[in-house]
Amino acid sequence: MPDDNPATRRTLLQPETLRRLATSDTGFVFDPVTGDSFSANGPALAILRLAQTDHDPRAIATALAREFDVTETTAERDILEFAGVLRRVIA
Amino acid sequence: MSVLTIAITGMNARADNPGPGVAVARCLVECGRDDIRLVGLGYDALEPGLYLGDLFDATYLLPWPSAGKDAYLAHLREIHAIEHVDAIIPCLDAEIPACIASGPELRAMGIRTFLPDQAGFAMRSKDRLPEAAEAAGVATPETRRISGPGFFHACIAEGWSYPLVVKGAFYDAAIVHTPQQGIAAFERLAAQWGHPVLAQKLVTGEEFNLCAVGDGEGGMLGAVMMKKRAVTDKGKGWAGVCIADEALHDAAARLIRTLKWRGPCEVEAIRDRAGTHHLIEINPRFPAWVYFTHGVGRNLPAALLDLMWGRAPSFAPARVGSMFIRYAHDVIVPMAGFEAVVTNGSHTFAGATP
Numbered sequence: 387m388p389d390d391n392p393a394t395r396r397t398l399l400q401p402e403t404l405r406r407l408a409t410s411d412t413g414f415v416f417d418p419v420t421g422d423s424f425s426a427n428g429p430a431l432a433i434l435r436l437a438q439t440d441h442d443p444r445a446i447a448t449a450l451a452r453e454f455d456v457t458e459t460t461a462e463r464d465i466l467e468f469a470g471v472l473r474r475v476i477a
Numbered sequence: 478m479s480v481l482t483i484a485i486t487g488m489n490a491r492a493d494n495p496g497p498g499v500a501v502a503r504c505l506v507e508c509g510r511d512d513i514r515l516v517g518l519g520y521d522a523l524e525p526g527l528y529l530g531d532l533f534d535a536t537y538l539l540p541w542p543s544a545g546k547d548a549y550l551a552h553l554r555e556i557h558a559i560e561h562v563d564a565i566i567p568c569l570d571a572e573i574p575a576c577i578a579s580g581p582e583l584r585a586m587g588i589r590t591f592l593p594d595q596a597g598f599a600m601r602s603k604d605r606l607p608e609a610a611e612a613a614g615v616a617t618p619e620t621r622r623i624s625g626p627g628f629f630h631a632c633i634a635e636g637w638s639y640p641l642v643v644k645g646a647f648y649d650a651a652i653v654h655t656p657q658q659g660i661a662a663f664e665r666l667a668a669q670w671g672h673p674v675l676a677q678k679l680v681t682g683e684e685f686n687l688c689a690v691g692d693g694e695g696g697m698l699g700a701v702m703m704k705k706r707a708v709t710d711k712g713k714g715w716a717g718v719c720i721a722d723e724a725l726h727d728a729a730a731r732l733i734r735t736l737k738w739r740g741p742c743e744v745e746a747i748r749d750r751a752g753t754h755h756l757i758e759i760n761p762r763f764p765a766w767v768y769f770t771h772g773v774g775r776n777l778p779a780a781l782l783d784l785m786w787g788r789a790p791s792f793a794p795a796r797v798g799s800m801f802i803r804y805a806h807d808v809i810v811p812m813a814g815f816e817a818v819v820t821n822g823s824h825t826f827a828g829a830t831p
Contacts, residue, residue, distance in 0.1 A: 408798060418797045421704030421718040
């Protein structure tokens with residue numbers, strides 16, 4: 387089902403696109419539709435996995451800040467930056 | 478236990494553009510059946526598959542498809558008298574029309590095939606592909622039969638632009654950027670593959686391929702989808718990854734249903750930035766990467782044998798994410814082996830049991 391939250395649309399990929407991505411603990415990410423793959427570092431992998439189950443960027447930022455002991459502002463900035471990378475590598 | 482003899486063509490295996498025959502043979506050797514033996518059929522003494530005794534019990538040379546149906550059948554009868562062939566899997570586009578036309582004679586000899594009829598085969602030909610695509614509701618770039626080099630200057634006024642693709646009747650294609658390049662490609666392809674030569678508008682995007690078997694009643698069986706990760710100078714896959722793209726699967730299923738395709742096929746499509754798949758070609762045979770279907774758990778040549786003998790094949794889910802990478806492999810051929818092919822047109826390997 388499409389996510390109607392404008393904030394989500396602004397910052398993350400469509401939920402169905404995120405959910406289809408296969409991730410491994412090593413940070414290897416594979417898109418089974420396009421065949422593309424890339425490597426994600428620890429924080430990026432954490433963002434991706436959080437985003438696969440929770441579509442609210444603010445909730446993701448809170449969880450990320452807790453996991454990596456950073457401020458929510460820093461976490462939000464990292465999320466935005468990673469979302470930009472994701473949009474470039476995932477069609 | 479009775480042993481079935483399966484003849485396979487397409488023994489050419491040049492690294493930049495290999496034929497599918499050796500890959501089909503590998504699939505059948507590794508499919509787990511111990512009641513089949515393989516015979517390789519090639520056209521030239523330097524086709525590597527002719528020397529692969531680990532796959533084939535015997536190999537033979539055939540006359541080129543341009544020699545016609547009668548020559549093809551005459552040679553096949555000679556081979557059949559020695560090898561008692563139970564089925565043949567043609568793997569080259571150019572020989573399939575003769576194989577279809579020879580259907581009654583092959584059946585009379587007890588040789589099974591699993592191919593479309595002439596009308597079905599013609600419907601997927603490169604020059605009629607837009608009709609088939611439209612009927613199936615699949616996008617395809619505008620394609621034009623070219624009767625002469627004048628097209629390459631006149632096409633701009635008709636709404637075409639460069640670069641565009643020039644394609645041979647059976648194989649080969651070139652992306653051309655100028656009328657001069659177009660004319661050179663036209664003349665080369667016409668000389669090599671005959672007419673028609675086709676011009677196709679260029680679609681940019683990523684290429685995706687799907688291999689499956691059509692059951693002849695509209696069903697698509699055992700689809701395996703692949704994205705090329707590395708290609709040769711001719712654009713042939715050197716590495717690829719198994720994908721699961723529902724949109725590509727559905728488009729191919731509609732095409733196969735529309736054509737009521739019977740037999741192996743490969744659907745080639747370009748996915749543009751908007752995510753639309755544009756049909757580029759339907760090849761009427763297994764592709765050279767067909768060993769990958771076995772690699773991801775769906776051995777399509779083995780499934781084809783099931784269909785030939787009236788059994789419904791079963792398929793495990795394809796292992797999405799698996800990858801293939803090709804490499805070049807040198808085969809050492811004793812002088813007697815090359816001598817046998819050059820002088821007799823055949824090569825029987827030690828331990829073979831015709």
